[in-house]
Amino acid sequence: MYKASTTQFYSYFKYIGFTLMAISLLCLTVTLAGGNTINAVVWGLSGIGLLTTGSLLVIVCSRLPKHVAHQNNGIWQKDATARGISAWVLGIILTSFYILLYWFPDTLHGLIIALEPLSQGLRHKPSDQWFLYGFFYTLAVMVMGVHALLKYRNNPYHLIRTCSVIFFQLGFAFLLPGLLLAFNQPEFYFSYFWPLKYDYLFPGTVGYLIDNGQALGVFMVFWGAVLTFLATPVLTYFYGKRWYCSWVCGCGGLAETAGDPYRQLSDKSKRAWQWEVAIIYPILGFVIITTLLLWINSWSGGSLLGDLSGGFSKSYGFFIGSVFSGVVGVGFYPILGNRVWCRFGCPMAAYLGLLQKHLSRFRITTNGGQCISCGNCSTYCEMGIDVRWYAQQGKPIIRSSCVGCGICAHVCPRGVLKLENGPVDGRYNGTTLIQRDSLNILS
Amino acid sequence: MQHDKHVVVIGNGIAGITLAQKLRARSDCRITVISAESPTHFSRPALMYVYMGHMRYQDIIPYPDWYYKEQKIEQLHDYVETIDFETRTLKLQHSEPLTYDQLVLATGSSAVYYNWPGMQLKGVQGLITLQDLELMQQQTNGIKQAVIVGGGLIGIEMAEMLQSKGIQVTMLVREKQYWQSNLPEKEAGLVTQHILACGIELKLQDELAEILGDETGTVKAVKSKNGEMIPCQFVGIATGVKPTIEFLKTSGIELGKGILVNNFFETSIKDVYAIGDCAQFKEPAPGEPALEQLWYTGRQHGEVLAAVLTGDRKPYIRGPWFNSAKFLNIEYQTYGFVPHTWDEQRYSSLYWEHPAKSKAMRFFYERESGNLKGVNLLGIRFRHDLCHYWLKENYTIHQVMEQLSAVNFDSEFFQRYEPELLTQYYLQHPDRQAPAKQQGWWKLRQHFSLFSETPDNC
Ligand SMILES: Cc1cc2nc3c(=O)[nH]c(=O)nc-3n(C[C@H](O)[C@H](O)[C@H](O)COP(=O)(O)OP(=O)(O)OC[C@H]3O[C@@H](n4cnc5c(N)ncnc54)[C@H](O)[C@@H]3O)c2cc1C
Ligand code: SF4
Ligand code: SF4
Numbered sequence: 001m002y003k004a005s006t007t008q009f010y011s012y013f014k015y016i017g018f019t020l021m022a023i024s025l026l027c028l029t030v031t032l033a034g035g036n037t038i039n040a041v042v043w044g045l046s047g048i049g050l051l052t053t054g055s056l057l058v059i060v061c062s063r064l065p066k067h068v069a070h071q072n073n074g075i076w077q078k079d080a081t082a083r084g085i086s087a088w089v090l091g092i093i094l095t096s097f098y099i100l101l102y103w104f105p106d107t108l109h110g111l112i113i114a115l116e117p118l119s120q121g122l123r124h125k126p127s128d129q130w131f132l133y134g135f136f137y138t139l140a141v142m143v144m145g146v147h148a149l150l151k152y153r154n155n156p157y158h159l160i161r162t163c164s165v166i167f168f169q170l171g172f173a174f175l176l177p178g179l180l181l182a183f184n185q186p187e188f189y190f191s192y193f194w195p196l197k198y199d200y201l202f203p204g205t206v207g208y209l210i211d212n213g214q215a216l217g218v219f220m221v222f223w224g225a226v227l228t229f230l231a232t233p234v235l236t237y238f239y240g241k242r243w244y245c246s247w248v249c250g251c252g253g254l255a256e257t258a259g260d261p262y263r264q265l266s267d268k269s270k271r272a273w274q275w276e277v278a279i280i281y282p283i284l285g286f287v288i289i290t291t292l293l294l295w296i297n298s299w300s301g302g303s304l305l306g307d308l309s310g311g312f313s314k315s316y317g318f319f320i321g322s323v324f325s326g327v328v329g330v331g332f333y334p335i336l337g338n339r340v341w342c343r344f345g346c347p348m349a350a351y352l353g354l355l356q357k358h359l360s361r362f363r364i365t366t367n368g369g370q371c372i373s374c375g376n377c378s379t380y381c382e383m384g385i386d387v388r389w390y391a392q393q394g395k396p397i398i399r400s401s402c403v404g405c406g407i408c409a410h411v412c413p414r415g416v417l418k419l420e421n422g423p424v425d426g427r428y429n430g431t432t433l434i435q436r437d438s439l440n441i442l443s
Numbered sequence: 444m445q446h447d448k449h450v451v452v453i454g455n456g457i458a459g460i461t462l463a464q465k466l467r468a469r470s471d472c473r474i475t476v477i478s479a480e481s482p483t484h485f486s487r488p489a490l491m492y493v494y495m496g497h498m499r500y501q502d503i504i505p506y507p508d509w510y511y512k513e514q515k516i517e518q519l520h521d522y523v524e525t526i527d528f529e530t531r532t533l534k535l536q537h538s539e540p541l542t543y544d545q546l547v548l549a550t551g552s553s554a555v556y557y558n559w560p561g562m563q564l565k566g567v568q569g570l571i572t573l574q575d576l577e578l579m580q581q582q583t584n585g586i587k588q589a590v591i592v593g594g595g596l597i598g599i600e601m602a603e604m605l606q607s608k609g610i611q612v613t614m615l616v617r618e619k620q621y622w623q624s625n626l627p628e629k630e631a632g633l634v635t636q637h638i639l640a641c642g643i644e645l646k647l648q649d650e651l652a653e654i655l656g657d658e659t660g661t662v663k664a665v666k667s668k669n670g671e672m673i674p675c676q677f678v679g680i681a682t683g684v685k686p687t688i689e690f691l692k693t694s695g696i697e698l699g700k701g702i703l704v705n706n707f708f709e710t711s712i713k714d715v716y717a718i719g720d721c722a723q724f725k726e727p728a729p730g731e732p733a734l735e736q737l738w739y740t741g742r743q744h745g746e747v748l749a750a751v752l753t754g755d756r757k758p759y760i761r762g763p764w765f766n767s768a769k770f771l772n773i774e775y776q777t778y779g780f781v782p783h784t785w786d787e788q789r790y791s792s793l794y795w796e797h798p799a800k801s802k803a804m805r806f807f808y809e810r811e812s813g814n815l816k817g818v819n820l821l822g823i824r825f826r827h828d829l830c831h832y833w834l835k836e837n838y839t840i841h842q843v844m845e846q847l848s849a850v851n852f853d854s855e856f857f858q859r860y861e862p863e864l865l866t867q868y869y870l871q872h873p874d875r876q877a878p879a880k881q882q883g884w885w886k887l888r889q890h891f892s893l894f895s896e897t898p899d900n901c
Contacts, residue, residue: 154772367826368831
C-alpha cells in the first residue's frame with residue numbers, strides 16, 4: 001500500500017488469483033455435475049489445485065502489502081465480514097455442503113471419485129464422503145492457516161499457535177488415521193477424545209478397537225482414557241484450556257484459521273452468555289449420562305435398559321454431532337462468528353472450562369491502569385467475552401469459556417492484556433491502580 | 444450522601460461517568476448525567492477505530508444500557524445553555540430546567556484553531572467529537588490527498604485513519620522531528636523514521652500559512668510557511684485542545700484556561716466541582732501541569748471526587764505519571780517523567796534501541812542519587828504495577844536493575860531485550876556487580892503485595 005508500483009504488482013497477482021479461483025469453481029462444478037461422464041479425477045484434482053493456488057495468491061497479495069497495524073482495516077465495512085449479502089451466500093453454500101455431506105452423500109459422488117487416487121495412496125481404501133470431508137477440512141486449515149500466519153506475522157504467539165493447529169490437523173487428524181487404515185488398523189484420531197469424541201468411550205467403540213486392533217486397540221483405548229482423565233486436568237492446570245482449544249483441537253483449528261475473518265461477529269450480549277451457560281453444561285451432562293447408560297446396559301447384557309441408551313446415543317449423534325457441530329457450527333461462520341460450536345455446544349469445552357475456572361494457573365492479566373475502554377479486545381474475542389469489562393476495572397480475566405487464543409492481547413492498542421500462567425494463590429486479585437466496580441454479573 | 448440529594452454531572456466522558464459510577468457505589472443519591480454529544484458514554488480514543496472499520500460505534504460503548512438502569516444513573520441527551528448558580532438551576536436546550544444540589548462540571552475539551560486564512564473552508568476540521576468523526580467520514584469519502592497540521596498524538600491518529608482509506612497524507616510539523624516537544628531526540632527520531640517508512644510524508648520544521656479553496660468553497664491546497672504548495676482535499680487540524688468553558692463565561696465561576704479548582708476539585712462556587720479535561724488546578728504541584736488532558740487522569744479525578752463528595756475528603760495526589768499511545772504500529776508507554784532534554788550534569792539515562800529501529804527503552808535517573816525518574820518505551824510493554832511501585836518507592840536505577848527481569852509485559856514467545864539493557868547498564872556502571880539472582884514477577888508481586896482488593900488511590 002505504500003509505493004504505487006508495489007501496490008500495482010500485488011493487485012496484478014491478486015487478479016490472477018481470483019481468475020484461477022473462478023476457473024477452479026467451474027472445474028469443481030463440472031466434477032460434481034458430471035461425475036460419470038467426464039474424467040472426474042482430472043477435472044476434480046485440477047479444480048482443487050487451481051483453488052489452492054488461486055486462494056493462496058489472493059491471500060498473500062492482500063495480506064502481505066498491508067501493514068501489520070492495518071490488518072483489521074474495514075472489517076466492519078466489508079460486506080463479506082459484516083454479515084452482508086456475500087456473507088449470507090457463503091453461509092448458505094457452507095451449510096448446504098454440510099447437509100449434502102451428512103444426509104445426501106450421493107450428490108457429492110463426482111468429488112468423492114475425484115479423490116480416489118489420494119485415498120488409495122494414503123489409506124489403501126476407496127474414497128468416501130468422510131475422506132472428502134477430511135480432505136477439504138485439512139485443506140481449509142492449511143490455506144487459511146497461511147492467511148492467519150500473514151495477518152499475525154508480527155506476533156510469535158500466533159505464529160507458533162497457528163503452526164501447531166496446522167500440524168495437528170494435518171498429522172494427527174488426517175494423515176495418521178489414513179495410515180492406520182492403510183495398515184488395516186482401526187481408524188483413530190489421536191488428537192480427539194472423550195467427551196468431544198463422545199463415542200470413543202462407548203462400549204461399542206472400545207470393543208471394536210480391542211477386537212480389531214488388539215494390542216494397538218488396547219493402546220488406543222488407554223490413550224483416549226489417559227488424555228481424558230489425566231492429561232486434560234494436568235495440562236489445563238498448568239496452561240488453561242488453551243493447550244487444547246487453540247493449539248490442538250481440529251474444530252478450534254478450523255475456527256482459528258478459516259473462521260478467523262469472522263471472529264468479530266460473535267454475540268457479546270449478556271443474553272448470549274446466559275444462553276451459553278444454559279446449553280453447554282446440559283450437553284456435557286448428556287454425554288456423561290449417555291456414556292454411563294451405555295456401559296450399564298452393556299454390563300447388564302442389555303436386559304436393564306433395552307434400547308433406551310441406544311436412543312440416547314443416536315439422538316446425541318444427530319442433534320449435537322451433526323446438526324450443531326457441523327451445519328450450525330461451521331456453516332454459520334460468516335453470520336454468527338467462528339466459535340459457535342465451541343462456545344455453545346462443545347462438551348469438551350465445558351469440561352475444560354470447569355477445570356480452567358476452578359483449577360488452573362491460567363489467567364489474562366490486565367496492565368495496571370492502562371485501559372482506554374476502546375473495545376478492540378471485546379470485539380475480536382471469538383468467544384463473546386466482554387474482555388473490556390474486566391480490563392477497564394483492572395481485573396484479571398478468568399472465564400471458563402476463554403480459549404486462550406490471545407487475539408484480545410494482540411489487538412489491544414495499549415498493551416493492556418497478557419496471557420499468563422502464574423500461582424493459583426491470589427489469582428483473582430486485580431491491580432491497585434484502578435477502583436473496581438461492585439457490580440459483577442459475568443463470572 | 445443522602446438519597447434525596449440530586450447530583451448533576453455535565454459531560455458523560457470518562458471523568459463524568461467514572462464519577463457517577465463511583466458515587467453510586469458509595470451512595471444512593473439521585474444521579475443525572477447530561478451530555479450534548481452522545482446519549483451514552485463512549486470511548487473517545489477509540490473513535491479512530493470506527494473510522495478505520497475495526498469496530499462500529501456500538502462497539503466502542505463500554506457499558507450497555509442495562510448497566511445504567513441497574514445502577515440507577517439517569518442519562519440526559521441535551522445541551523446545557525446556561526447555569527444559574529444562585530438558584531442552582533440549569534437551562535437546557537430542549538428539556539425543562541433542571542435543579543441540582545451538587546453540580547459536577549466534566550465538560551472536556553474542544554479543538555484549538557489559530558485563525559489561519561481559509562480555515563472556514565469545506566474539508567477543514569479537527570477530530571474530537573463523535574460529530575467530528577461523522578463529518579470526517581463524509582469529507583474524506585473518495586478523496587486522494589490530505590494534509591494534517593500538527594505533530595502530536597491526534598495528528599498521527601488522523602494520519603493513520605486517512606492512510607487506511609488509501610489517502611496520501613502529508614503532515615506539517617513545526618519541530619525538527621515528530622513530537623519533539625515531548626520525546627527525547629532518539630525516541631523522536633525513531634518514531635519519525637517509522638512514520639516516514641509507513642509512507643506518510645512529513646514536512647518537518649514547517650507550519651501552516653494558508654488554506655486555499657476552489658470556487659465551491661472546498662479545500663484544494665495548503666500553503667506552508669516555507670512557501671510550499673501541497674494539493675489536498677482535506678485538512679486535519681491537530682494543533683491541540685482547550686477546555687470547553689465558553690458557556691460558563693458569564694456565569695460568574697472563576698475561570699483560567701479551564702475551570703479553576705483546588706486539589707479537592709472544588710471550584711469558586713459552593714457545591715460546584717470540575718474534573719477531567721476542563722479542570723485547571725490552581726496550585727499544581729511543582730513540575731506538574733495545571734491541565735491534565737488524558738483519559739487516565741480523567742478517570743482518577745472521577746474516583747477521587749466521588750470519595751470527596753461522600754465525605755472521604757482526601758486531596759487528589761496524582762502519584763507517578765503514566766501514559767500510552769500508538770504510532771501506527773509502534774506502541775508507546777511512559778511511566779514517571781522523561782523530559783525531552785535535560786542537564787547532563789544532573790541527570791543520566793540508560794538507553795537501548797533495537798537495530799531494526801522498531802523498539803527502544805530508556806530509564807531516566809538522577810546521576811548523583813541514582814533515583815529513577817521515568818521510563819520511556821517504544822515497541823515493548825512493561826508492567827504498570829511494578830513501574831508504579833519503583834517510582835513511588837523512589838527506587839534507584841541500581842535497585843531497578845535487580846528486578847528488571849520481572850517487568851516485561853510482552854506476549855509469550857516474544858524476544859526479551861532486558862538482558863541487552865543490563866549489558867548496557869554494566870558498561871555504564873562498571874563498579875556494579877550482577878546480582879546473584881534476578882527476581883521474577885510472581886515473587887515480587889507477593890513480596891510487595893502490589894495486588895489487593897482495595898485500591899490505594901482513594
Ligand atoms: C481523537 C482523540 C484520541 C485520544 N486518545 C487518547 C489516548 O489514547 N490516551 C489518553 O489518555 N487520552 C486520549 N485522548 C484524550 C482523552 O480522550 C480525553 O482526555 C478524555 O476523553 C477527557 O474526558 P472528559 O471526561 O474530561 O471529557 P470528554 O470526554 O471530552 O467529555 C465531555 C462531554 O461533555 C459534553 N459537554 C460539554 N459541554 C456541555 C454542555 N454545555 N452541555 C452538555 N454537554 C456538554 C461534551 O459534549 C462531551 O461529550 C484522546 C482524545 C481525542 C480527541
Ligand atoms: S478472552 Fe482473549 S484469549 Fe480468551 S477467547 Fe477471548 S480473545 Fe481469546
Ligand atoms: S483493547 Fe485494550 S485498551 Fe481497548 S478496551 Fe480492551 S484492554 Fe482496554
